[in-house]
Amino acid sequence: MRLLLSSSLPLLLLALASLGLTQEAAIKYSRDDFPSDFVFGAGTSAYQYEGAVAEDGRSPSTWDTFTHAGNMPNKSTGDVASDGYHKYKEDVKLMSELGLEAYRFSISWSRLLPNGRGAVNPKGLEYYNGLINELIERGIQPHITLHHVELPQVLEDEYGGWLSPKIIEDMKEYADVCFREFGDRVSHWTTINEPNILTLLSYEFGLTPPRRCSFPFRPFNCSAGNSSVEPYIAMHNVLLAHAAVVRLYRTKYQILPTGINIYPPGLRNLLRYLKQEYGNPPIYIYENGYEGVKHILNDTDRIDYLDRYIRSTLDAIRDGSNVRGYFVWSFLDVFELATGYESSYGLYYVDFSNVERKRQPKLSARWYSNFLANKNGIRLKQRSGIQRVYNQ
Numbered sequence: 448m449r450l451l452l453s454s455s456l457p458l459l460l461l462a463l464a465s466l467g468l469t470q471e472a473a474i475k476y477s478r479d480d481f482p483s484d485f486v487f488g489a490g491t492s493a494y495q496y497e498g499a500v501a502e503d504g505r506s507p508s509t510w511d512t513f514t515h516a517g518n519m520p521n522k523s524t525g526d527v528a529s530d531g532y533h534k535y536k537e538d539v540k541l542m543s544e545l546g547l548e549a550y551r552f553s554i555s556w557s558r559l560l561p562n563g564r565g566a567v568n569p570k571g572l573e574y575y576n577g578l579i580n581e582l583i584e585r586g587i588q589p590h591i592t593l594h595h596v597e598l599p600q601v602l603e604d605e606y607g608g609w610l611s612p613k614i615i616e617d618m619k620e621y622a623d624v625c626f627r628e629f630g631d632r633v634s635h636w637t638t639i640n641e642p643n644i645l646t647l648l649s650y651e652f653g654l655t656p657p658r659r660c661s662f663p664f665r666p667f668n669c670s671a672g673n674s675s676v677e678p679y680i681a682m683h684n685v686l687l688a689h690a691a692v693v694r695l696y697r698t699k700y701q702i703l704p705t706g707i708n709i710y711p712p713g714l715r716n717l718l719r720y721l722k723q724e725y726g727n728p729p730i731y732i733y734e735n736g737y738e739g740v741k742h743i744l745n746d747t748d749r750i751d752y753l754d755r756y757i758r759s760t761l762d763a764i765r766d767g768s769n770v771r772g773y774f775v776w777s778f779l780d781v782f783e784l785a786t787g788y789e790s791s792y793g794l795y796y797v798d799f800s801n802v803e804r805k806r807q808p809k810l811s812a813r814w815y816s817n818f819l820a821n822k823n824g825i826r827l828k829q830r831s832g833i834q835r836v837y838n839q
C-alpha cells in the first residue's frame with residue numbers, strides 16, 4: 448500500500464509535467480491516494496496555545512520573560528493565548544469532528560518541571576495526561592515536541608540556557624520524565640523544534656528570547672551577546688542535547704525541515720533531496736501553513752496553499768520518498784512568535800478579543816475535513832481564475 452509507483456498515475460503525472468502542464472491543473476487526489484499509515488494532522492505549541500502561564504504551579508519560561516518585557520508588537524503576551532489549558536477537551540472534540548488523524552503539540556518544560564529539574568508538578572502531569580488520553584480516546588495520534596522555543600527561565604538564569612553544556616543533562620532528565628510518564632501512549636517524539644531557526648533568531652539576530660546579539664547583527668537592542676560566536680555554541684549544545692535524548696530513547700524521532708516557506712514543487716524537490724542524500728529517512732512534515740488575515744473565515748487562499756503542498760507531498764511519495772505524515776500549522780489561531788495576535792494561521796479562527804476565546808471553523812477546516820473524509824470535489828484550480836470547487 449505504501450509504494451504507489453506501480454500505479455499508472457505517476458506516469459501520467461510525469462507525462463503531464465514533461466508537456467509543461469501544471470500537475471494541479473489536471474489531477475484529482477484524495478486521502479486514499481496516500482498510504483493508509485500516513486497521518487494527516489495539525490499542530491500547536493505550548494506557549495502559543497495553552498495560556499494559564501502562572502496557573503497550577505507553572506513557572507515562567509524564557510518567552511514569559513520576553514513578552515512581559517514588552518518586546519512583542521502591541522506588547523502582547525501568551526498569558527492567555529488560545530486558552531488551550533482550559534479548553535483542550537473542546538479542542539480535541541473539534542479535532543475529532545474534523546477527522547484529524549494526528550495532533551502535534553509541545554510540552555511546556557516549566558509546567559512539568561517548574562524548577563527545570565527535580566520535582567514533577569502533579570498539575571502539569573495531569574494536564575498532559577488529560578490531553579493525551581482525550582486524543583487517544585478519539586483515535587488521534589499524539590506527536591509531542593519536547594522543546595518548542597521556550598526554556599524554563601530558572602535554567603536561563605542559572606547557567607545561560609543553551610549557551611551552557613549543563614543544558615544537556617537537564618534536557619535529558621526532562622525527556623526522561625516525558626518518556627516515562629507519557630511514553631506508554633505516545634510513540635512520536637521530536638526533541639527540539641527548528642534548531643537552526645532557534646539558534647539564529649535567539650543568538651544571532653536577537654529577535655527572540657533570550658534576545659542576545661552584538662554589533663552589527665542588531666536589528667534589536669540586545670543588552671548582551673556575541674552574534675559571531677554564540678549561535679554556534681548554542682547549536683553545539685542543541686545537537687549534543689538531541690543526541691543525548693536520542694540515546695536515551697532509541698525509537699522513532701525526527702528533527703525536521705519544518706515551516707517550509709517555498710513554492711509547492713519545492714517541497715517535493717526537498718523531499719527528493721533528503722531521500723537521495725540521507726538514505727531516504729522517514730520524514731514528517733510537521734509545520735506547513737499559511738499566514739492569512741484575521742477574521743477571514745472564507746480563507747480560500749489558505750485552501751489553495753494547503754492543496755498545493757498536500758499535492759506536492761503526494762508527488763514526493765510517488766517519487767519514493769519515505770514521508771510519513773503532514774501537519775498543518777496551525778490547528779487553530781495561536782499566539783504567533785513573530786507577530787503575536789496580528790496574524791492568523793489556524794484552521795479555526797479564535798477571537799482573541801473575547802474572554803471566551805471562541806473557536807469558529809474557517810472554510811479551510813471544512814476543506815481539510817472533506818479531504819480527510821475522502822470526499823471528492825476538493826480539487827481546485829486558482830491560476831487564471833477558473834472556478835473553485837468546494838464541497839461543503
Ligand SMILES: *[C@@H]1O[C@H](CO)[C@@H](O)[C@H](O)[C@H]1NC(C)=O
Pocket residue numbers: 520521789
Ligand atoms: C496593534 O493592535 C491594533 C488593534 O488591534 C492593530 O490595528 C495594529 O495593527 C496592531 N499593531 C501591530 C504593530 O501589531
Ligand SMILES: *[C@@H]1O[C@H](CO)[C@@H](O)[C@H](O)[C@H]1NC(C)=O
Pocket residue numbers: 668
Ligand atoms: C537601546 O539600548 C540602549 C541602552 O540600553 C538605550 O539607551 C536605547 O534607548 C535603546 N534603543 C532602543 C531603540 O530601544
Ligand SMILES: *[C@@H]1O[C@H](CO)[C@@H](O)[C@H](O)[C@H]1NC(C)=O
Pocket residue numbers: 661662672673674675676
Ligand atoms: C565575540 O567573541 C569573539 C571570540 O571570543 C571575539 O573575538 C569578539 O570580539 C566578540 N565580539 C563581541 C561583539 O563581543
Ligand SMILES: *[C@@H]1O[C@H](CO)[C@@H](O)[C@H](O)[C@H]1NC(C)=O
Pocket residue numbers: 745747
Ligand atoms: C469566498 O471567497 C470567494 C473568493 O475569494 C468568493 O467567490 C465566495 O463567494 C466567498 N464565499 C463566501 C461564502 O463568502
